[in-house]
Amino acid sequence: MTESTRLRLTPTTATPSSAKACCDTSPQHTAGTDAPVVALVGAPNTGKSTLFNALTGSRVTMGNWPGTTVEVSRGVWRTTLATPTCDCENCICAHDEDPLAITLLDLPGAYSLDAHSPDEQLTRGLLQDGPVDERPDLCVITVDASRLAHGLYLVSQVRALATRVVVAVTMSDIAAQRKVTVDTAILSRELGCPVVATDPRRRTGVVALATAVRTTLADPVPDPRPAPITDDPLVLDDDRFTWLSDAADLATVTPGHDRLTLSDKVDRWVTAPVAGPLLFLAVMWAVFQLTTTVAAPLQDALDGFFSGPVSHAVTSLLALVHLQGTWVEGLLLNGLVAGVGMLLTFVPLMGLMFLLLALLEDSGYLARAAVVTDRLMRTMGLPGRAFLPLVVGFGCNVPAISATRILPDARQRLLTVLLVPFTSCSARLTVFVMLGTVFFGKNAGTAVFGMYVTSVALVVLIGLLLRRTLWRTMGAEPLIIDLPAYHVPTLRLTGAVVWQRLRGFLKTASGIIVATVCAVWLLQSIPTTGGQAFGQVPVEDSVYGVAARTISPVFAPAGFDQWQTASALIVGFVAKEAVISSWAQTYATEQPQPGQTGLLGDHIRAAFEQSSGGHPLPAVLAFMVFLLAYTPCVATLAAQRREVGHRWTTFGVGIQLATAWLLAVAVFQIGRLFW
Amino acid sequence: MSGPLHLVLDEITAGTPTLAAIARRTGLSDDVVRAAVDHLVRAGRITSTELSLGCPTGGCGGCTSAGDGCTLPAALADRRPGLVSLSLTRRVA
Numbered sequence: 001m002t003e004s005t006r007l008r009l010t011p012t013t014a015t016p017s018s019a020k021a022c023c024d025t026s027p028q029h030t031a032g033t034d035a036p037v038v039a040l041v042g043a044p045n046t047g048k049s050t051l052f053n054a055l056t057g058s059r060v061t062m063g064n065w066p067g068t069t070v071e072v073s074r075g076v077w078r079t080t081l082a083t084p085t086c087d088c089e090n091c092i093c094a095h096d097e098d099p100l101a102i103t104l105l106d107l108p109g110a111y112s113l114d115a116h117s118p119d120e121q122l123t124r125g126l127l128q129d130g131p132v133d134e135r136p137d138l139c140v141i142t143v144d145a146s147r148l149a150h151g152l153y154l155v156s157q158v159r160a161l162a163t164r165v166v167v168a169v170t171m172s173d174i175a176a177q178r179k180v181t182v183d184t185a186i187l188s189r190e191l192g193c194p195v196v197a198t199d200p201r202r203r204t205g206v207v208a209l210a211t212a213v214r215t216t217l218a219d220p221v222p223d224p225r226p227a228p229i230t231d232d233p234l235v236l237d238d239d240r241f242t243w244l245s246d247a248a249d250l251a252t253v254t255p256g257h258d259r260l261t262l263s264d265k266v267d268r269w270v271t272a273p274v275a276g277p278l279l280f281l282a283v284m285w286a287v288f289q290l291t292t293t294v295a296a297p298l299q300d301a302l303d304g305f306f307s308g309p310v311s312h313a314v315t316s317l318l319a320l321v322h323l324q325g326t327w328v329e330g331l332l333l334n335g336l337v338a339g340v341g342m343l344l345t346f347v348p349l350m351g352l353m354f355l356l357l358a359l360l361e362d363s364g365y366l367a368r369a370a371v372v373t374d375r376l377m378r379t380m381g382l383p384g385r386a387f388l389p390l391v392v393g394f395g396c397n398v399p400a401i402s403a404t405r406i407l408p409d410a411r412q413r414l415l416t417v418l419l420v421p422f423t424s425c426s427a428r429l430t431v432f433v434m435l436g437t438v439f440f441g442k443n444a445g446t447a448v449f450g451m452y453v454t455s456v457a458l459v460v461l462i463g464l465l466l467r468r469t470l471w472r473t474m475g476a477e478p479l480i481i482d483l484p485a486y487h488v489p490t491l492r493l494t495g496a497v498v499w500q501r502l503r504g505f506l507k508t509a510s511g512i513i514v515a516t517v518c519a520v521w522l523l524q525s526i527p528t529t530g531g532q533a534f535g536q537v538p539v540e541d542s543v544y545g546v547a548a549r550t551i552s553p554v555f556a557p558a559g560f561d562q563w564q565t566a567s568a569l570i571v572g573f574v575a576k577e578a579v580i581s582s583w584a585q586t587y588a589t590e591q592p593q594p595g596q597t598g599l600l601g602d603h604i605r606a607a608f609e610q611s612s613g614g615h616p617l618p619a620v621l622a623f624m625v626f627l628l629a630y631t632p633c634v635a636t637l638a639a640q641r642r643e644v645g646h647r648w649t650t651f652g653v654g655i656q657l658a659t660a661w662l663l664a665v666a667v668f669q670i671g672r673l674f675w
Numbered sequence: 676m677s678g679p680l681h682l683v684l685d686e687i688t689a690g691t692p693t694l695a696a697i698a699r700r701t702g703l704s705d706d707v708v709r710a711a712v713d714h715l716v717r718a719g720r721i722t723s724t725e726l727s728l729g730c731p732t733g734g735c736g737g738c739t740s741a742g743d744g745c746t747l748p749a750a751l752a753d754r755r756p757g758l759v760s761l762s763l764t765r766r767v768a
Contacts, residue, residue, distance in 0.1 A: 149710035238678030241678050241714070242678040245678075248704065249707075264695055375692055482694050
């Protein structure tokens with residue numbers, strides 16, 4: 001191959017000849033028609049183009065390769081065999097007595113000759129498929145020392161061709177940072193071609209590379225590396241990998257090669273089949289316990305703020321404008337201040353929860369938890385990849401439903417969409433924390449944690465039930481996870497994540513909850529009997545109260561058939577945060593019973609005490625289980641309908657309600673035997 | 676004797692959960708395991724999917740929450756540790 005027959009690029013740009021050092025005394029961009037042609041090949045980001053620039057300086061022409069849109073650079077490499085003696089900084093010119101100009105081609109980055117992209121097609125065409133007399137005289141293959149095996153696959157393919165090869169090992173500094181050293185002598189012996197370490201940015205190893213290239217050019221073309229005769233491409237590829245793996249293992253010197261890194265040691269425990277789930281449970285228990293303990297005083301302070309100064313200010317303001325005692329006062333004081341205000345007392349709790357979860361996520365631990373969850377899913381025969389939307393569901397069910405799109409199989413998507421509502425979202429957390437604090441005191445965190453464990457159990461059991469009945473033939477495809485490295489969470493990133501999630505909570509509180517509060521207030525203001533004015537009716541005689549009393553007997557077997565409790569569950573269909581706001585609204589208009597302080601917690605405790613016949617703890621647990629299992633919110637229903645249609649959404653709601661009721665009844669009926 | 680590619684495929688089929696665990700179980704170096712997985716992905720034998728447990732490392736483009744009021748700056752999202760799942764796309768003959 002001569003330059004005149006092989007390389008007629010369509011010029012696109014040309015680098016100007018601006019250098020004034022001795023390295024660039026000649027303006028010519030060609031090495032002459034008889035000059036040997038060397039192709040520089042290698043995977044992207046292995047320093048190939050940097051090496052090309054270092055070798056050619058400004059003597060470069062760029063253009064599309066004939067018949068393609070792939071851009072190839074061509075330059076003149078004036079090789080030298082001796083150490084430069086001139087004063088040029090970073091001199092690369094030839095000072096030996098017999099300098100040789102080489103035409104150097106910078107081929108596009110290619111991982112292999114498998115031709116998966118136009119760039120790889122060009123490289124394959126030039127090195128393997130094209131006529132022998134049009135092939136380069138030699139290939140310099142750049143290989144990243146920090147990812148040696150990646151680069152050696154291309155070497156294994158080129159070594160199987162009848163062509164001269166020199167391997168240029170780059171990025172040795174990055175490998176050194178990872179305490180990896182490549183022994184070029186051993187690698188050369190194993191690969192059967194010269195190997196030179198070079199750092200084109202510092203221009204070290206350039207002369208050694210030139211020497212290796214010129215020496216190899218003077219030698220005959222080596223015999224190709226023998227390959228197995230087979231029609232199975234995997235067997236052929238595996239032969240190459242065996243070869244490169246052996247070479248890389250022998251040539252790579254890693255201090256402590258056999259020792260595990262700290263991250264590996266941690267992961268062995270964190271992702272272990274038994275210790276992993278136990279650790280995950282312990283971590284989540286600590287999160288809930290810490291959240292409820294630390295946030296409690298802040299929550300009490302905010303509660304006092306809304307029920308004290310804010311309520312007084314609203315009352316005074318209404319008195320000023322002569323609206324005291326009117327329906328406006330009912331809406332503002334008993335509706336918005338009581339309902340929305342009560343919800344806002346959860347801001348510190350949610351903020352702390354989001355902070356702890358963000359720290360776990362940003363550190364890389366939640367990714368390990370995903371491995372644990374994934375293993376559990378597959379043990380149960382459920383699709384492994386379904387763990388992701390389910391994990392997302394513990395934050396919010398709506399994006400979790402959307403996240404089911406990552407599942408390739410329609411039946412897997414459908415199954416996961418039906419399971420997501422059983423994951424305990426952060427909206428339910430507010431109710432769990434409130435009830436946990438009221439009924440379990442210092443053990444509130446453990447009670448909340450129990451609900452999350454119940455949630456996981458529900459996902460698994462319902463999943464198994466559906467799998468064994470509706471989708472018996474669904475396969476659980478193998479799946480592995482490439483874990484990110486552990487790292488110290490950053491303040492900016494963690495803060496941004498916490499704010500993002502807290503903003504979502506505040507958005508719900510200020511949007512859908514305000515609307516729900518207004519709707520509840522309206523229903524509580526409409527009398528069902530004559531002789532009572534709008535807004536002046538006791539709640540139990542309002543449309544709201546009468547409707548709730550009609551439905552509440554359904555919950556008698558579960559121990560919470562008080563109409564106030566039943567009505568909160570109905571409102572909870574809109575959003576789970578509305579359970580709290582509706583309770584606050586309902587009880588804000590009621591007078592405290594003798595012995596009660598008038599606090600919301602006292603009202604709720606009295607209601608469960610009464611409805612359960614003296615077994616409030618089993619009743620409240622049954623209520624929490626019902627809240628966990630029944631339909632999360634209208635937004636989730638809308639997301640489900642969008643993903644799987646009306647019929648399956650209705651089917652899902654049916655499963656949720658049936659599961660919730662049956663479980664609640666079971667919990668109460670069994671629990672009251674003991675408490 | 677099976678080569679690295681077959682060893683890695685066998686481990687994936689057996690349900691080995693992470694690349695590090697595959698390296699431990701096969702005795703291959705991390706570098707070779709990663710190179711083998713990358714090769715198998717390019718060859719279409721396994722599928723690589725970015726999982727958005729938090730934010731996808733590829734940015735907001737593939738995130739399901741991108742249009743749902745996400746306020747996380749894209750520059751930060753890019754820096755979050757991401758999960759990549761790898762699954763078999765066809766059976767090995």
